[in-house]
Amino acid sequence: MDELGAHAAALVARRPRDARLRHVGTSRGGTPLWLLSVGHGDRHTLVVAGPHANEPVGGATALRLAERVLADPRLGADTTWNLLLCLDPDGARRNEGWLSGPYTLGRYFRNFFRPGFLEQPEWLPDGAERAALPETRALLDLQDELRPFFQCSLHGVDVGGGFVELTHDLPGMAQRVAQCAARLGIPRELGPYDTLYWPTLGPAVYRIPPPRRGDLAAAITEAAVESTWFHPHRYGTVTAVVEAPMWGVRAVEDASPPPDPEAVLRAVSATLRDDTGLLAGLLDRIRPRLAAVPDADRLLAPVDDYLLVGPGLADSWDPDVHAAGRRPLPALDTARLTALGISGRRVALRTAGLLHQLARAAGREAAGVLLELDGLIDDWCADYRDGYGARWIPVARQAEYQTRVVLAAVELAGREVPVRSRSGESGWGPQAAVPMHTE
Numbered sequence: 441m442d443e444l445g446a447h448a449a450a451l452v453a454r455r456p457r458d459a460r461l462r463h464v465g466t467s468r469g470g471t472p473l474w475l476l477s478v479g480h481g482d483r484h485t486l487v488v489a490g491p492h493a494n495e496p497v498g499g500a501t502a503l504r505l506a507e508r509v510l511a512d513p514r515l516g517a518d519t520t521w522n523l524l525l526c527l528d529p530d531g532a533r534r535n536e537g538w539l540s541g542p543y544t545l546g547r548y549f550r551n552f553f554r555p556g557f558l559e560q561p562e563w564l565p566d567g568a569e570r571a572a573l574p575e576t577r578a579l580l581d582l583q584d585e586l587r588p589f590f591q592c593s594l595h596g597v598d599v600g601g602g603f604v605e606l607t608h609d610l611p612g613m614a615q616r617v618a619q620c621a622a623r624l625g626i627p628r629e630l631g632p633y634d635t636l637y638w639p640t641l642g643p644a645v646y647r648i649p650p651p652r653r654g655d656l657a658a659a660i661t662e663a664a665v666e667s668t669w670f671h672p673h674r675y676g677t678v679t680a681v682v683e684a685p686m687w688g689v690r691a692v693e694d695a696s697p698p699p700d701p702e703a704v705l706r707a708v709s710a711t712l713r714d715d716t717g718l719l720a721g722l723l724d725r726i727r728p729r730l731a732a733v734p735d736a737d738r739l740l741a742p743v744d745d746y747l748l749v750g751p752g753l754a755d756s757w758d759p760d761v762h763a764a765g766r767r768p769l770p771a772l773d774t775a776r777l778t779a780l781g782i783s784g785r786r787v788a789l790r791t792a793g794l795l796h797q798l799a800r801a802a803g804r805e806a807a808g809v810l811l812e813l814d815g816l817i818d819d820w821c822a823d824y825r826d827g828y829g830a831r832w833i834p835v836a837r838q839a840e841y842q843t844r845v846v847l848a849a850v851e852l853a854g855r856e857v858p859v860r861s862r863s864g865e866s867g868w869g870p871q872a873a874v875p876m877h878t879e
Contacts, residue, residue, distance in 0.1 A: 444499045444525045448476045451503070454512055465578025469530035473578050475522040476502065478509045479516025486588040486672075487523045488579065491562045491595065491808060494554045495686050498594030500839040504844060519850070522586055527561050527575055534738075542631065545821035548598065549793035554608025555742025562593065564666040567653070570612055579668050588673040588854040588860030592846050593668075597685040597831050599782050601629030601692040602841060603644040603656045605681040605851070607669060614642025614846035624841045626833065628684065629692040633783035637767060644693075648681070680831040684842040687830040689782065700774040708781045710760035715788035716750030718816075722795055724810050730801040736801070739794050746791040753787065782828060789820050800825050818853040 443620070445461075446593040452459045458478060465473040487505060489498030490855055502523040509515040558565060559577035568580055597603075604617055621644070623626045630646035634705030635646040669679045698704060723743060730736040755761045757769070757780060770776070796813045799806040824830040 467530045473527040474525045478506045479520045483519045484586040484588040484755035486591045489594045490526030496597030497596045497838045501842040504843045549789045552793040562668045583672040591679045593681045595683045597683050599687045601627035603629040603683050605646050605648045607679040610852040614645045620844040626694045626841045627688045632781050682845050682851045684838045689828045691778040696774050698774050702776045708784050709754040712846040713754040714783035719791045726806045729805050743794045803853045
């Protein structure tokens, strides 16, 4: 995180008339939040890097965007680019165990960290007025100050493909994503788990629905809670969430019909149900040892989240479970089935990685659990690598893909500004906020 600030400061020193760096807030851990602004236009973009602690590519993308704008005066002529270098620097520091490489799946998951849902700074589970995290308040203040015509949240898919989520349709976006992905060899995710029930605007481009009522599990798994993605909607802001994969899987863009989708769903559901039960048992064995582990609650919160949603996800996918009120799954091609399999495995691997860190911290008394977790992580990573064909994508290529997609989205959003109402669309404003976890 210090490296991002240093690179930004060096850029400002090199181009002081065209770039500015300012402190816009402080994290819970006392880390400064830095905003790099490039250009002098009256229109503003806001690009948010590092909203999820385990997704570092956004910082590299933000710096690349700044360099691109400085190199092309047309990009900054009527637009000021505001680049928040990292929204969750404290969480990002907890991932430093894998950030220096080597970039293997096992190293990544053993050092994985993402805070519990209620500590993730993009979400507003109690609404904007009651947002308590200083990182969240800093972002909300920026949105209200800048009133950007375009906002972008930079995310990273650990295993899968690239895709884009939009609060407004941007005609032509799917074609631009396809071009960027093809030129850089990035697989497009044609049926991400995140967008399972969302409208499709084109291949690998999805419409983010407004917040709706639901329980905490739905909020965690479907981004159904009020968020900073929607907060600036009142200003006519288009928000794009740009996902770039770290390990690419080609099958996530295979639209062919599978021979027996129900058999795949049964297998994926049974695996997730079994894995979640196994991990819950391992947690029970080490939980009594964690009282003496400093800051154990920060790791336990996401573990509890994943163990909460795992069985529900398995039931929602299982064709033999007919729960009341369950929504039917959309049409299942190979891409979507692959994404569901990857997602089920992701829940288990993230939980196992967090438990691995807790067991390491607990010391000798947790040695047996640690050994079991090592075996599980090795086996499940091998499934990603050998079963799904997951392959590491170099950071420079991830960042270049994300940069090109952002530039395309800004261009398309800029075309929409004159015809889009500045007051937003009916029913999508803050009145839709629901503090779901308190229902």
